[in-house]
Amino acid sequence: MNEQVAVPLQLFICEDPAVMDNVRPATPEQVIEAAKHQAAAYLANRPLTVDSPFSARDFLLIHFAGKEREIFTCLFLDTKHFRIAVVDLFLGTINEAAIYPREVVKAALKHNAAAVILAHNHPSGSTKPSQADMAITERLREALNLVDIRLLDHFVIGGSLVERIEIAGLRPARKKFDPEKCAICGKPITQPKRGRRIFCSPECRRRRAETW
Numbered sequence: 001m002n003e004q005v006a007v008p009l010q011l012f013i014c015e016d017p018a019v020m021d022n023v024r025p026a027t028p029e030q031v032i033e034a035a036k037h038q039a040a041a042y043l044a045n046r047p048l049t050v051d052s053p054f055s056a057r058d059f060l061l062i063h064f065a066g067k068e069r070e071i072f073t074c075l076f077l078d079t080k081h082f083r084i085a086v087v088d089l090f091l092g093t094i095n096e097a098a099i100y101p102r103e104v105v106k107a108a109l110k111h112n113a114a115a116v117i118l119a120h121n122h123p124s125g126s127t128k129p130s131q132a133d134m135a136i137t138e139r140l141r142e143a144l145n146l147v148d149i150r151l152l153d154h155f156v157i158g159g160s161l162v163e164r165i166e167i168a169g170l171r172p173a174r175k176k177f178d179p180e181k182c183a184i185c186g187k188p189i190t191q192p193k194r195g196r197r198i199f200c201s202p203e204c205r206r207r208r209a210e211t212w
Contacts, residue, residue: 070092
């Protein structure tokens with residue numbers, strides 16, 4: 001019986017495809033960069049439904065991977081939150097002077113978007129939103145509201161970390177809830193706690209956190 005032996009995967013790079021003698025083993029950095037390009041190409045060529053903050057986060061982490069400059073990006077969605085387009089609108093430092101709400105609105109109307117997700121990166125790795133980040137988010141929310149386009153979220157990307165900016169007026173008002181039933185699925189709760197919104201399982205609690 002032949003015994004199978006695991007062989008480490010070795011990737012090679014060729015700077016000039018016309019000269020095959022110039023093939024050499026790829027460095028770890030080149031392997032990672034190639035993987036990023038493949039992942040981005042895969043996501044770009046398949047339908048993407050952004051149905052939760054978590055799915056948006058995963059997409060944006062790949063989109064911003066390796067970016068050395070600050071980039072302000074808009075993810076335009078249709079009424080069912082299918083991705084229409086991803087556009088890098090502004091480059092450089094993010095502040096109120098650099099971001100023009102009219103350009104965001106113009107791009108959203110051009111793509112016939114029903115909803116928008118904003119994102120920008122901090123190459124330093126910090127994900128703490130600045131006061132300018134908070135201010136421009138509110139201005140963009142108000143500008144998009146004027147043309148009936150919903151701002152779903154604003155993400156700050158720092159390396160592999162992500163922070164969401166709390167958007168005033170974005171969350172719908174909380175509905176009245178039955179303290180004896182799960183706030184998500186409606187299952188009866190054996191030990192209800194009066195005056196508190198409760199969940200029957202960790203899955204329902206996660207679903208509550210994943211909704212816009």
